[in-house]
Amino acid sequence: MTDNFTARPASTAARTTPPGSLARGAAPSQQSACWHLFLLTLKRQFFSRQTLVALSLSALSCVIIMAWSRHPDPDARKFAEQIVVPLYVVFLMPILAICYGSSVIGGEREDGTLIYLLMSPIPRPWVYTIKFLAGNVLVAGWSLSALLLMCLLGGASGRDVLPVFFSACLLGSIGYSGLFLGLGVLFRHGTIISLAYWFFLEVLFGNMPGIIKRVSVAYYVRCMVYDAGSAFDIGPRGRVARETFLAISGQAAAQILSLGIAVLFLVGLVSFWRREFRDLN
Amino acid sequence: MAIKTAGYQKWDEARRAPAWGVWAIVRTGLTIVLRRRVFWILIGLGLLNFLFNFAFIYLKATLTIQNGMIGNFLDNYQVTGTGSAFAEFMFAQASITALLLAFSGSVLIGGDYRQGGVVYYLSRRIDRRHYVMGKLLTVGAIVSFITTLPALALYLEYGVLTSSFDYFLDHPRILTGILGYGLVLAVVQSLLLFAIAAWVPRTVPLVMSWLGVFVLFPLLAEALRAIQDNRTWLLLNLWGDMQRLGSWCFGTLNENKAPGALTCASILTVLCGLCLFLILSRVRAVEVVQ
Amino acid sequence: MPLFALDHVSHSYGSVSALRDVTLQVEPGTIGLIGQNGAGKSTLLKILLGLIRPTQGRSQVLGCDVGSEARELRGRVGFMPEADALIPDLYGVDLVALAGELCGMPRKQALRRAHEVLSYLDLGEVRYRPCGGYSVGMKQRLKLAAALVHDPELLLLDEPTAGLDPDGRDDMLNLLQSLARRHGKSLILSTHLLGDIDRVCEQVLIVHRGTVRGMGRIGDLRAQFRGLYRLSWRGLAAGFLDQLQSAGVLLRSTDSTDAVLVETPSDWAVRRFYEIAANCNVILRDIVPQEEDLEDLYHRVIQAA
Numbered sequence: 001m002t003d004n005f006t007a008r009p010a011s012t013a014a015r016t017t018p019p020g021s022l023a024r025g026a027a028p029s030q031q032s033a034c035w036h037l038f039l040l041t042l043k044r045q046f047f048s049r050q051t052l053v054a055l056s057l058s059a060l061s062c063v064i065i066m067a068w069s070r071h072p073d074p075d076a077r078k079f080a081e082q083i084v085v086p087l088y089v090v091f092l093m094p095i096l097a098i099c100y101g102s103s104v105i106g107g108e109r110e111d112g113t114l115i116y117l118l119m120s121p122i123p124r125p126w127v128y129t130i131k132f133l134a135g136n137v138l139v140a141g142w143s144l145s146a147l148l149l150m151c152l153l154g155g156a157s158g159r160d161v162l163p164v165f166f167s168a169c170l171l172g173s174i175g176y177s178g179l180f181l182g183l184g185v186l187f188r189h190g191t192i193i194s195l196a197y198w199f200f201l202e203v204l205f206g207n208m209p210g211i212i213k214r215v216s217v218a219y220y221v222r223c224m225v226y227d228a229g230s231a232f233d234i235g236p237r238g239r240v241a242r243e244t245f246l247a248i249s250g251q252a253a254a255q256i257l258s259l260g261i262a263v264l265f266l267v268g269l270v271s272f273w274r275r276e277f278r279d280l281n
Numbered sequence: 282m283a284i285k286t287a288g289y290q291k292w293d294e295a296r297r298a299p300a301w302g303v304w305a306i307v308r309t310g311l312t313i314v315l316r317r318r319v320f321w322i323l324i325g326l327g328l329l330n331f332l333f334n335f336a337f338i339y340l341k342a343t344l345t346i347q348n349g350m351i352g353n354f355l356d357n358y359q360v361t362g363t364g365s366a367f368a369e370f371m372f373a374q375a376s377i378t379a380l381l382l383a384f385s386g387s388v389l390i391g392g393d394y395r396q397g398g399v400v401y402y403l404s405r406r407i408d409r410r411h412y413v414m415g416k417l418l419t420v421g422a423i424v425s426f427i428t429t430l431p432a433l434a435l436y437l438e439y440g441v442l443t444s445s446f447d448y449f450l451d452h453p454r455i456l457t458g459i460l461g462y463g464l465v466l467a468v469v470q471s472l473l474l475f476a477i478a479a480w481v482p483r484t485v486p487l488v489m490s491w492l493g494v495f496v497l498f499p500l501l502a503e504a505l506r507a508i509q510d511n512r513t514w515l516l517l518n519l520w521g522d523m524q525r526l527g528s529w530c531f532g533t534l535n536e537n538k539a540p541g542a543l544t545c546a547s548i549l550t551v552l553c554g555l556c557l558f559l560i561l562s563r564v565r566a567v568e569v570v571q
Numbered sequence: 572m573p574l575f576a577l578d579h580v581s582h583s584y585g586s587v588s589a590l591r592d593v594t595l596q597v598e599p600g601t602i603g604l605i606g607q608n609g610a611g612k613s614t615l616l617k618i619l620l621g622l623i624r625p626t627q628g629r630s631q632v633l634g635c636d637v638g639s640e641a642r643e644l645r646g647r648v649g650f651m652p653e654a655d656a657l658i659p660d661l662y663g664v665d666l667v668a669l670a671g672e673l674c675g676m677p678r679k680q681a682l683r684r685a686h687e688v689l690s691y692l693d694l695g696e697v698r699y700r701p702c703g704g705y706s707v708g709m710k711q712r713l714k715l716a717a718a719l720v721h722d723p724e725l726l727l728l729d730e731p732t733a734g735l736d737p738d739g740r741d742d743m744l745n746l747l748q749s750l751a752r753r754h755g756k757s758l759i760l761s762t763h764l765l766g767d768i769d770r771v772c773e774q775v776l777i778v779h780r781g782t783v784r785g786m787g788r789i790g791d792l793r794a795q796f797r798g799l800y801r802l803s804w805r806g807l808a809a810g811f812l813d814q815l816q817s818a819g820v821l822l823r824s825t826d827s828t829d830a831v832l833v834e835t836p837s838d839w840a841v842r843r844f845y846e847i848a849a850n851c852n853v854i855l856r857d858i859v860p861q862e863e864d865l866e867d868l869y870h871r872v873i874q875a876a
Contacts, residue, residue, distance in 0.1 A: 053486040057493045067504040091496050199380045289691050292722040296675030305672040313660045397656035405673035406646035
């Protein structure tokens with residue numbers, strides 16, 4: 001018996017199939033499968049309880065900024081040092097990256113759906129690349145939107161410092177996202193490892209005097225911010241603080257972060273490609 | 282007779298009161314936590330501060346024996362041995378272990394919601410109050426293990442390494458301070474953690490919520506205070522409230538600066554009541570039995 | 572003493588009524604609880620276990636009032652839920668011992684008893700493995716072990732054979748039969764697999780849209796109905812089947828052009844088949860009375876209601 005679908009001329013299928021959707025019975029192309037995986041990842045991550053919590057945290061941050069903007073003498077330097085660095089760079093940006101970055105692959109492992117991903121005909125390096133891109137789009141989108149909102153709520157001071165933080169935060173959020181995504185591939189409890197990394201290495205070691213803070217992403221973000229914000233005198237106060245901070249130039253920090261992102265991507269990709277996952281159930 | 286061939290056996294002996302189940306829940310909870318390597322790493326990191334203080338007290342005692350002037354010199358900095366130093370130490374311990382607590386909440390309470398543990402517990406001969414009490418005591422025990430026990434150890438070390446036991450007689454308030462502050466930390470943090478974990482059981486959102494409360498509320502309190510220097514807003518900083526209540530226990534609270542200990546205690550009591558309401562409304566069998 | 576008795580029990584979740592004015596009394600033994608999804612089976616189990624209070628009415632299980640003595644009752648009842656109600660980090664033996672302790676057993680006795688029960692259920696070899704890594708079959712047995720550890724008089728089993736392979740299912744049903752017949756346990760078995768109920772249970776309780784539509788011994792329920800026949804004939808059937816239907820006979824299934832399974836009204840006499848056949852010039856070859864299986868019985872009760 002002739003199958004109706006296979007008997008259908010390929011040209012007809014091509015004419016009636018909307019771009020990006022699968023023709024019934026026809027084998028989906030690699031590109032459309034990748035596109036669907038990208039959309040699915042975005043959807044699955046976005047419509048989750050994490051998003052609600054991220055929304056609540058962002059809202060609370062905005063309330064803090066609204067309160068801060070009513071201070072008697074707000075200025076750009078204070079806004080950057082008292083609000084954006086401790087609230088956004090140290091807390092909100094990495095938390096948003098953990099929220100989505102670590103659960104892009106880690107969530108699949110936790111929910112037992114990784115097996116479906118590995119069973120798909122999409123090559124593993126492509127799967128990782130798509131997941132990496134989707135994770136970065138979400139993390140960078142959320143982080144930069146939050147930054148934009150915070151700076152707008154901060155009034156004139158906020159608008160002044162927005163360009164100072166923008167590129168640093170873009171690189172920083174992608175760096176965090178790549179790191180946490182890689183940890184999700186490398187470790188079974190990647191989320192917990194990511195959180196522990198952030199809490200101990202970024203928050204504790206990142207604020208220690210000396211060279212040890214150079215293991216943290218926040219250090220390079222701060223170097224970029226201090227470099228770009230020199231016009232507003234943003235940076236460590238006092239000689240001792242400046243000397244113990246051991247800042248590098250903004251350009252060098254950006255290069256290191258970019259290189260770090262590329263290395264993290266490659267490590268994650270190779271690991272995902274070669275790894276034999278034992279927790280598939 | 283081999284156990285296998287014995288077949289099914291009857292059991293009809295006297296049963297214990299359901300309150301014993303609370304102890305079983307606590308013991309099981311601690312077993313689960315201590316069986317995971319990641320918790321030992323976090324506990325180890327959390328105890329670094331304790332080791333630093335322990336070594337400092339030992340070093341100070343050794344140097345004081347060799348040269349009393351050095352001891353007097355170090356005392357000027359009040360790094361340890363005083364009520365405020367112990368209060369600071371316990372606050373630092375509580376801050377460092379925020380992540381440990383978040384994970385404990387995820388494993389002990391969130392796990393029960395995600396994996397059907399609540400059904401397992403509530404279908405036995407205990408009430409939901411026994412279950413809630415068991416979980417709260419487990420979290421409280423972890424908090425005490427990181428805050429109260431190390432502080433007690435330092436207090437003992439400090440007293441024992443002086444030339445006489447006068448330190449214990451001269452500073453009895455420190456002991457009550459450690460126990461009082463420890464109790465406040467254990468009660469408030471366990472209730473708050475349970476309430477969050479019961480409503481947000483998945484690991485990532487739970488940790489985000491817990492750390493959000495931990496980080497954002499102090500910032501919000503400070504931002505609101507600075508508008509018109511109204512210190513009442515500092516009550517929003519829950520960890521600050523606990524610290525002020527702890528300082529009152531140690532007898533080191535500056536009463537001239539608002540908010541006072543009584544106000545902090547009232548706020549924390551209201552918070553605990555709210556958490557209890559949230560917990561009990563979530564631990565309703567109608568929701569959890571599938 | 573009845574196993575359980577419900578007196579005008581109703582329960583609603585908001586505006587959704589899960590149980591409606593149920594009054595019944597069930598004797599000890601093995602009882603199968605059947606009904607569609609959302610029929611009210613789980614709600615009934617929760618009420619029997621004292622986990623929820625009915626919106627209306629009173630219930631008694633094993634002589635205990637469920638409202639005021641729920642905790643004592645749970646000490647005498649073992650519950651095996653359908654979902655994985657386990658603590659994955661615990662070893663099997665610890666999980667079962669904890670269940671015993673939570674039912675009031677002293678620690679040492681709970682541990683000894685946990686070893687006994689695990690051996691009885693053939694889980695002795697894996698008792699020191701975290702139960703999160705158990706297979707589906709092992710998890711089902713472990714849940715049964717946790718329900719049995721305190722030697723309950725009544726076992727409430729929600730889908731005990733779900734996810735088991737044929738051998739595993741067979742073993743589980745043999746175990747349940749053995750517990751009921753050799754050790755005198757009463758069982759309430761809630762399942763969609765009617766074959767399981769047919770094999771293990773003596774009584775059946777049919778729940779449909781929050782009400783009990785049928786209850787009693789399976790044999791007695793079958794005996795209420797004797798009107799299922801397989802007819803085969805020679806000749807043109809169209810007129811014959813039409814006349815049968817107009818006489819109140821229900822066509823249940825048509826296997827071929829010359830045979831049919833029919834259900835007759837309660838006052839039907841077999842000779843009427845011959846009378847109608849003669850009217851239609853059809854020669855009846857066979858009239859074979861059919862044994863009703865549990866599925867037929869379930870559908871008949873639901874349709875009759």
